[in-house]
Amino acid sequence: MRPENGGGTKHTALPSRFLNLPNDFEFAGWGTQTNVQLTNEDRRAGAHALDETRSKAILGQFTASALAGNAVLGSVFYALPAVVAVSSVYSPISLFAATLVLFLWRPVMEELGSALPISGAPYTYILNVSTKSFALVGAALMLLDFASTAVVSAATAASYLAGEVTLPFPTFVGALLVLIIFTLISLSGIKEGARIALTVLSFHIGTMVILMFCAILHWGRSGMGQFEENWHVGRVSSPSGVARQLFNGFCLGMLGLTGFECTPSYVGRIKKGQLPLVLRNLHIPAIILNSLIMILVLAVVPLETILSGANVLSILAERAAGRWLRIWVVVDAIIVLCGGVLTGILSACELLEQLSYHRVLPDIFLRGLPKTKAPYVSMILFLAFSCVLYASAGADLVVISQMFSLVWLTVMSLFPMTLLLLKFNRGRIKRDSHTPLFIIILALIISAIVFAGNIAVEPATFGYFAAYFLGIVILFSITQNRIYLLRWIYWIYDQYPRLHVASPTRSWGDRLIALMVHLKRQPVCIFIKTDEINNLFQNVLYVSKNEDTSCVKLIHFLDEELGIPSELEANARILDEAFPEITIDLARLVVKGSFEPTNVIALAHHLHMPPSLMFMTCPGPHFPYAVAEFGTRIIAL
Template identity: 55%
Template sequence: MSAKDLEHEGGTPEESWIAIEPVPREADPAHPVDLPTFRESQSDGIILRRQRQRPEGGGGLKNVSFPSSRFLNLSRDFEFAGWGSFSKIKLAADDHAIAEEKLSSARRAKLLGQGTASALAGNDVLGGVFYTLPAVLAVSGVYSPIALFASTLTPFLWRPMMEELASALPISGAPYSYMINVTRKSLAIVGAALLLLDFTASSVVSAATAATYLAGEVALPFPTFVAAAVILGIFALVSLSGLKESARLAFVVLAFHCATMLALGVLAAAHWAKIGNTQLRQNWVQGQAPSASEVARQLFYGFCLGMLGLTGIECTPSYIGRIQPGRFPLVLRNLHLPVIVLDTVMITLVLATVPLTTLLGGADVLSTLAEVSAGQWMRRWVVADAIVVLSGGVLIGMLGVCELFKKLAHDRIVPQMFLKALSLTDGPYVPLLAFIVCNVVMYASAGGRLAVVSNMFSLVWLTVMALFPVALLLLRFNRGRLPRANKTPLSVIMLSLVATAAVFAGNVIIDPSTAGYFAAYFIGVMSVFVASLSFSSKVTLFRLNLTQIFHLLHMILYVRENEETSCIKIVHFCDEEDGIPSELEANAKILDEAFPEITIDLIIVQESFVPTNVSSSAHRLRIPTTLMFMSCPGPRAPYPVAKFGTRIISL
């Protein structure tokens, strides 16, 4: 290139370029030439730099002469960020004090034991018996016990996957929090939208079913949907009292439900023993299918709808960060095994004591069983239990959505106002208000028809359950080094995906209109999330074990594609001065030059990499830990990833 060409590019050759004598291709054996070290090459000019455009200490505009601007009539200044800087910091005493206070406050927080943690989701899981049994009976008839028993066995596929994910990433807000740590942010937002739909549909179905039971027993002075709205409002106030108090109330409600079901089971079994098998034989003869293919069809449809009785189990990972360590597998066990017994026993007692014509006529199955077995007083008891436990099912949806919105706000997907909470109880009132609006919109758009929301709910729930095997596969592929307690066989993961697809198709075949409602609600929620993404510049902080430039490049590309930011800080923790990698500063400058639209700073923190110092750095740099990204820790890492509160974005 000539001097004239160099001047045309924006400077004199003396200012812009460093001339380097080429290294001979064939060295003289008598005079061997040693290749320069990295430090020597850096100082001798082997790496070409536009040094004159980089102000000392950073700052200034990262402007260049090429390429030409895409906006011919505008200044190109807005297309280029400032130059990055290099600095070393030593954390001050007040930084350590504030960080230690935050961590101590987290350690002092009262965590849920297996009883209270099980109760939160237990009201939804075990309360599902009130709307699952009628749905299965309508399509499977006398084959309902077989179909329902088979469907309640399916969590044996999901439990090991959920346990593995929870041991690797014990972070509240799952499965969204799993997806955000193992894949792109766009796919994680899809998971968040599905999870929000699941929580919303669960609460609407629970509240509307409870209101329907109430309207069936007493004459209400207002429409049923008003009663459902009142139930939602009451439990929104309960949720504002805090997680611990809500869990205690949920435990009381679940205990009442278990006592009711036990009493009903004993009385129905006694009535069966009294009348013998006459009613069971009549129902069997009347309800037999005319062909083997019809039997298979009824069993398959019953299996598909029977999985509705498991709704609620997907909510437990959403508050896993509030559960005592090591208790999550016990929580899953406490939810799964009782529902197998409850659903199978109750459907058998119903067919043994109640005429099939009555059951298929749209009667409230369990209240009819109570009346037949013990009289009107037992019917009232069961109806009261249905109203109470189904209302309690609203609670898990509200608590789950609060944890979800908290994670979304930290990740800048929804506005920061969703982090606002009451000073007295720490109850998140903004997420609850938004959730009530979502409930009202869903119920109103369905015309107040419970059947529409219930059928759509089944598709949402199945899609959410599919997130667990997908997240586990992505974790193994993208974050394989992440330590975890157990490992699920690949065959189990693939079988769960096949089962999900088959049941999803079966529900669509039963009622094709549900697919339309599902698509409409999903697109609506996704549109809101995309519209609410913050477009202000954010500062992102990396913590890196690996300092090779290709690792840094991949991480910066992740941030550029998934975050709206114009500033990235690469932070390296180092105890000793000579422990700083020699190539780190040069690599940071190369990357700073390679991304004109992003300012890339390098900060050396003269401390060890422990959770306390990460929190101290967050205070010193005024960057929340949720905007700190790190590489995946290995199996010998001294601290679990949940202790840091950062996001994992690389292997």
């Protein structure tokens, strides 16, 4: 029987799957129905948190471009050698074609960014348009992408340094030292600000402009001799051979665009309407830089030297202008690539922080050092993962670069896939642009073709990619479904009655039960507007499938004039019985005003829970507020 005031334990006549425990173990308590009043302190906390959220959107088109621009335009240092190795003298054509492909992705990213201006994409995008399990697949790919960014940047920086000075240790040791040094820098609390990134990017662009200018002058003085010699040595006679080299270079040419996927990860900090300009600022220079420098390399440097694995751009600088420009280019390479290492570390920490807020990872990942507040657990574990990734590839930069290309392609394919889900599952949401369906499908087809092409170039790299990707997905699946796994462990324990012997201290069974109760204690909130039981049921079913919790609070913003919907209380009671493992509370929120960000954040303060554990239905096209301001998750149409 349901107690009049709620509480107590739900019972059932069905037998329990556990032999030595009563049914009480599997069933939660009865829900309650209450009115909630927000205090002045709650309102002040909500207004303050909302002001902080709005104040974060301060990046204009140039500062926002700089954050990802160092990765996009810095990739020229490791993309060119990889492309030349498979495309030879046809590399400029392959690189040019690869950079043009981003014209398909720009409208996709623009629509997603305007519909869901939430940082942490594509993980946060998928979390709002699909299931949490699919979002964790995106998170696994992002973590692998950040680790590959850090490792490739560190290894390339060490390679450029080793090309100029004699290191007292192997190059791979230098790469590991770069990873360790920048992890220590991150632990000190120093973060890569937008202005610092803009300064570094400006220095890099200036260096590349001077390099190209000097190379063009040298080419004009020396003539076409070197280019013709390289063409004679590297060209292929058969049309099929040419087509194959062009295609292989096109596939690996995507390395020259790595970093482009980072832009949506901080879209919440970009001023409204600036995202299209940011994507343009990253794309156009990438087209010019990759294609033109590749032509100049073939016009100035012998093909044999290019294929030898030497620092191609530093050799180009020395042949074009002398030793001084070579040193300049090497310094630029080290600065830009080390910035990429720092970006990978900090981006990974932000992702792990989001996963902790969504209860995929334990709260230990949110712990910071006393003085710097740096998340030391995340940074140390990311460093260890990056070192293992580098060591397992035999410290081979080519292997890591090719795997990086696979990871990047898979991450980029998530954007058109997510947009398809958004159009189907969240079609009502307001956005500034609408991408034609054929562009989305074409982007997915090209992703699949280029992914297969990269595997064909070097099948072994797919093994590295698959092993690490599956390993991370399995780890996230375990942490996401830890209560389900604990129930299996308890069931195995329960099959042996001898283990259930009373003792002065708690038995293993008692500890398992206490741990499961603790993990399920954190409630989640669902904001509801109507009393339609089919919608209420779908919302609670989403929570049951995607969240490890035994407490759900249905929150209705009560309109004092219209009153509460007539069937809401009755339907809440029905749902409370339909989900015996969940306590479903109905809270009628009495507020002056409507469903708006300030009241939602104030309620989160009142209930002592993060907005990330509050869920809502998809707002319509005339909804006056930005979704990002709520900090909640969209779980239904």
